[in-house]
Amino acid sequence: MTAAPEIITANAGKLVVRLHKTLYPLDVIYGAAYIFIEKAYVLLGREGENYFVEMAAKDASITEAGLRVIAGEFSNELLSQALRRRITKENKNILETIVSQALAGATGAMVPSAFEDDEDDDLDFLDDPLGIAVPWEERFKKRGTAPAKPGPDAERIPGPGDSGGFKPTEEG
Amino acid sequence: MSDSSRAFNKKLYTLAALEEALELYADFATMKLDRSGDAWTVTFTDVDEDFEPDIIASEFANYVLAGTVQRSR
Numbered sequence: 486m487t488a489a490p491e492i493i494t495a496n497a498g499k500l501v502v503r504l505h506k507t508l509y510p511l512d513v514i515y516g517a518a519y520i521f522i523e524k525a526y527v528l529l530g531r532e533g534e535n536y537f538v539e540m541a542a543k544d545a546s547i548t549e550a551g552l553r554v555i556a557g558e559f560s561n562e563l564l565s566q567a568l569r570r571r572i573t574k575e576n577k578n579i580l581e582t583i584v585s586q587a588l589a590g591a592t593g594a595m596v597p598s599a600f601e602d603d604e605d606d607d608l609d610f611l612d613d614p615l616g617i618a619v620p621w622e623e624r625f626k627k628r629g630t631a632p633a634k635p636g637p638d639a640e641r642i643p644g645p646g647d648s649g650g651f652k653p654t655e656e657g
Numbered sequence: 658m659s660d661s662s663r664a665f666n667k668k669l670y671t672l673a674a675l676e677e678a679l680e681l682y683a684d685f686a687t688m689k690l691d692r693s694g695d696a697w698t699v700t701f702t703d704v705d706e707d708f709e710p711d712i713i714a715s716e717f718a719n720y721v722l723a724g725t726v727q728r729s730r
Contacts, residue, residue: 511669512729515726516726518722519722519723519726522719522722522723526715526718528718529669530666531666531669536669
């Protein structure tokens with residue numbers, strides 16, 4: 486038994502790789518083979534304790550060296566798939582917890598009680614207990630400090646922001 | 658791989674994926690399914706003259722593999 490995928494043949498545009506069952510679970514082989522469908526025709530086989538992966542390159546002009554490159558890439562992909570499978574397995578409980586909490590929150594099951602027991606629930610949309618809708622003028626007038634708005638013809642005493650009370654005379 | 662037939666190991670491929678492919682590729686070739694033994698063997702005859710028999714058989718095999726992988730997830 487060899488640990489690495491073993492190249493059985495690599496010629497005439499076809500590549501056959503042997504994988505031992507105990508080292509490469511079927512899910513891992515499926516994952517890697519699925520990715521190689523794009524660049525090769527893939528056929529899986531099984532004999533005794535081994536899986537066989539036959540790949541025929543879609544590029545008919547591929548050389549033996551090119552086939553060996555594909556075999557190397559396939560081996561890397563097998564490792565990648567095996568690692569992904571392991572991480573998924575290790576984090577399965579965490580993922581399930583996160584997803585279940587997210588789904589419960591989305592359905593309203595996690596609404597805080599402070600929002601549920603709101604005493605102002607029977608308020609109408611026209612009610613304004615905080616007086617937000619009261620105009621500024623009305624509020625200010627109640628305190629009695631709002632200056633009376635002068636009319637257009639009222640005699641106006643110049644203030645500090647004016648031109649110092651300067652009134653032009655006929656003498657200049 | 659034979660040019661005009663492909664064998665699909667029954668422990669590696671799903672029959673549903675194979676049947677779906679048989680239906681889909683019926684326009685391109687006449688296919689005969691042999692269910693005996695450890696593998697389903699599909700033989701391709703009367704392949705559409707626009708395609709090479711080997712290419713059709715190989716594309717068919719890829720389709721069955723993809724269907725099997727998708728169903729296994």
